[in-house]
Amino acid sequence: MITDTSFVPLTGSCKCGKLRFRMDDAPIVTLCCHCRLCQKVSGSAFRISAMIETDRLTILAGEPQPFQGADSHKVLQCPACRFNLWAHNPALGDAIAFVGVGMLDHGERLPPDVHYFTRSKHPWVTLSPDVPAFEERGDPGKPGAAARIAAALAGDGSGYSMDAWTGGTPTR
Numbered sequence: 027m028i029t030d031t032s033f034v035p036l037t038g039s040c041k042c043g044k045l046r047f048r049m050d051d052a053p054i055v056t057l058c059c060h061c062r063l064c065q066k067v068s069g070s071a072f073r074i075s076a077m078i079e080t081d082r083l084t085i086l087a088g089e090p091q092p093f094q095g096a097d098s099h100k101v102l103q104c105p106a107c108r109f110n111l112w113a114h115n116p117a118l119g120d121a122i123a124f125v126g127v128g129m130l131d132h133g134e135r136l137p138p139d140v141h142y143f144t145r146s147k148h149p150w151v152t153l154s155p156d157v158p159a160f161e162e163r164g165d166p167g168k169p170g171a172a173a174r175i176a177a178a179l180a181g182d183g184s185g186y187s188m189d190a191w192t193g194g195t196p197t198r
Contacts, residue, residue: 033051033052035048035049035050035051036048036049036130036131036132036133036135036136037049037086037130037131038111038125038129038130038131038133039129039131040088040103040104040106040107040109040111040129041104041107041109042104042106042107042109044087044088044104044106044107045085045087045088045089045090045104045106045111046085046086046087046088047083047084047085047086047111048083048084048086049076049078049082049083049125049130050082050083050084051078051079051082053076053077053078053125053136054077054078054079054122054168054170054171054174054175055076055077055139055140055166055168055171056074056075056076056077056127056136056137056138056139056140057074057075057076057077057138057139057140057141057142057166058072058073058074058138058140058141058142059072059073059074059075059141059142059143060072060141060142060143060144060145060146060147060148060151061142061143061146062143062146064143065146071147071148071151072141072147072148072151073126074126074127074128074133074136074138075112075113075124075125075126075127076124076125076127076130076136077122077123077124077175078122078123078125079121079122079123079174079178080114080120080121080122080123080178081121081178083112083123083125088104088106089105090102090103090104090105090111091103091104091105099113099114099115099116100113100114100116100120101113101114109129110126110129111125111126111129112124112125112126112129118175118179119179121178121179121181122175122178122179138157139157139158139166139168140157140158140159140160140164140166140168141153141157141158141159141160142159142160142162142163142164143160143161143162143163144159144160144161145161145162
């Protein structure tokens with residue numbers, strides 16, 4: 027797990043490299059989602075995303091193109107190769123972005139802080155007992171995470187609240 031004081035900005039790109047970006051701060055939380063939608067979108071058993079305030083992402087090259095993704099997720103992608111860079115969950119609006127860790131040049135620096143939707147986790151996926159896990163969503167207990175989400179949501183004036191995101195009990 028990376029602490030905010032030890033974080034070195036991470037860069038990333040789409041598949042073709044025409045669109046490059048930088049994550050200027052440590053993510054609020056790095057999550058591994060096992061929901062059926064993330065399984066479909068990723069084509070895998072789960073999807074790992076870094077939740078971060080949108081204003082802490084900087085476009086370095088290119089111009090991302092927004093489109094309406096599955097379940098009303100607003101997605102930003104490269105117009106040339108169509109690879110998704112990040113998405114905005116409709117429960118949180120545009121203030122919070124979910125960056126696909128696989129889009130980062132060194133995504134291995136962001137191991138999951140939490141597992142969500144373990145109720146639909148594939149049975150052969152083994153979870154570390156040291157990482158919080160929730161049948162749906164919940165507060166991972168990462169210091170400062172709740173305050174960062176609340177501040178981002180309050181700052182954008184959208185009326186979204188953190189209540190739409192948290193509210194689960196850790197489970198295995």
